[in-house]
Amino acid sequence: MFYLSKIEHKLPLPPSRFVLPIREAIHMELEKLFLDKVIANLGLCISVYDIRSIDGGFIFPGDGAPTYTVVFNLIMFRPFEKEIITARLLSSDADGLRLTIGFFDDIYIPASRLPDPNHFVETEQKKRVFSGQESTTNSSSKKGVWYWDYNEQEYPIQDTDVIKFRVTNVSYPQIPVEQPKESKPFAPMLISGAMDDDGLGPVSWWFADEDEDE
Amino acid sequence: LCHSLEGNAGALTNFEVLDFLRAKGASKDPTRVIAKVAPSEYKVYDYLVDTAPSVHTRESINEFLTSIKQHDLAKVEVLNILNIGPAADFELYPVIIKILIFQFMLHLSI
Numbered sequence: 496m497f498y499l500s501k502i503e504h505k506l507p508l509p510p511s512r513f514v515l516p517i518r519e520a521i522h523m524e525l526e527k528l529f530l531d532k533v534i535a536n537l538g539l540c541i542s543v544y545d546i547r548s549i550d551g552g553f554i555f556p557g558d559g560a561p562t563y564t565v566v567f568n569l570i571m572f573r574p575f576e577k578e579i580i581t582a583r584l585l586s587s588d589a590d591g592l593r594l595t596i597g598f599f600d601d602i603y604i605p606a607s608r609l610p611d612p613n614h615f616v617e618t619e620q621k622k623r624v625f626s627g628q629e630s631t632t633n634s635s636s637k638k639g640v641w642y643w644d645y646n647e648q649e650y651p652i653q654d655t656d657v658i659k660f661r662v663t664n665v666s667y668p669q670i671p672v673e674q675p676k677e678s679k680p681f682a683p684m685l686i687s688g689a690m691d692d693d694g695l696g697p698v699s700w701w702f703a704d705e706d707e708d709e
Numbered sequence: 710l711c712h713s714l715e716g717n718a719g720a721l722t723n724f725e726v727l728d729f730l731r732a733k734g735a736s737k738d739p740t741r742v743i744a745k746v747a748p749s750e751y752k753v754y755d756y757l758v759d760t761a762p763s764v765h766t767r768e769s770i771n772e773f774l775t776s777i778k779q780h781d782l783a784k785v786e787v788l789n790i791l792n793i794g795p796a797a798d799f800e801l802y803p804v805i806i807k808i809l810i811f812q813f814m815l816h817l818s819i
Contacts, residue, residue, distance in 0.1 A: 531749035598752035
C-alpha cells in the first residue's frame with residue numbers, strides 16, 4: 496500500500512525560510528510542495544520520509560532565492576495489484592460503488608465486480624434492478640443500495656460497513672485540456688477494485704456467517 | 710525541476726507508516742494543532758489507527774516474519790497479511806492463492 500520513492504528536485508528556497516536551519520527549512524518547503532499531491536505513476540504523497548542530500552544553494556541571475564538540488568524520500572500511497580484493502584462506502588449507484596479510505600476517495604468497484612448474484616435497489620423509486628438488466632432512468636441519478644443474493648437471503652452493502660476489496664488496477668488519467676461544465680472533478684489517480692471473491696465485501700457478512708456456523 | 714531517481718525504493722508496511730507518523734507527533738489527542746503533523750497526514754493516521762497494525766509491535770512483526778518463512782509465501786502475500794492482520798481463516802482466502810489451489814487439489818483427490 497505504501498512505498499518509498501527516491502526523488503531529486505531543484506528547490507528554490509524563499510528568503511522567509513532563512514531564519515530556520517537549512518534542513519528544516521527545506522523539509523518544510525518540500526512538504527508544502529508534495530504533501531497530499533499525486534505524482535503520476537508514483538502515487539499519492541503521504542509524507543516526506545527523509546532528506547538524503549542537499550547540494551547547491553546558488554542564486555541565479557534575476558532570482559530572489561537560492562536554488563538547492565535536494566535528494567529525498569517520499570512515502571507514497573500506491574496500492575499494488577491484488578492487494579486487499581479495507582475501506583468504507585462513500586456512494587452507491589447503478590454503475591457500482593465508490594469507496595473511501597479517509598485520505599483517498601477515488602476508489603471504484605464496478606457493478607460487474609460485485610459478488611454475484613446481486614441486485615440493485617434504487618432509493619428514489621425503490622425500484623429493483625437485477626444484474627444484467629438495464630434501468631430506464633439516467634445512470635447518474637440512480638443512487639441506491641446493492642444486495643448480494645446468497646442462500647435466499649439478501650446481504651446489503653451499506654455505508655456503515657467496513658468493506659474489504661481487492662485492487663485490480665491503479666491508473667493515472669491524463670489531465671484534461673477542457674472539462675465539460677457538468678462533469679465531476681478531475682481525479683489524478685483512480686483505483687479500480689473487485690469484491691467478487693470469498694472473504695471480500697462488508698466484513699459483517701463474513702463474521703455473521705461464522706457465528707451462524709458455530 | 711523534479712525527477713524520480715527510484716520510484717520503488719522499498720515497500721513499507723502499514724505498521725511502519727503508522728510508527729513514522731507517531732514518531733512525528735500524531736496521536737488521538739484532540740489538541741492536534743501542537744504537533745508538526747499536516748492535516749493530510751492526520752487523515753492517514755486516522756485510517757491506520759483503526760486497522761490491525763495499530764496493535765502490532767516490532768517484536769510481534771519479527772516473530773511473524775520468522776514463523777512465516779516455512780510457508781514459502783511471496784513477499785506481496787506476506788505484506789498483505791501484515792497489513793490486514795487476519796482474525797479468521799476466511800480473511801486469508803483472497804490473499805493467498807495457494808490455499809485455494811490446495812483446497813481444489815484436495816477436492817480432486819477426494
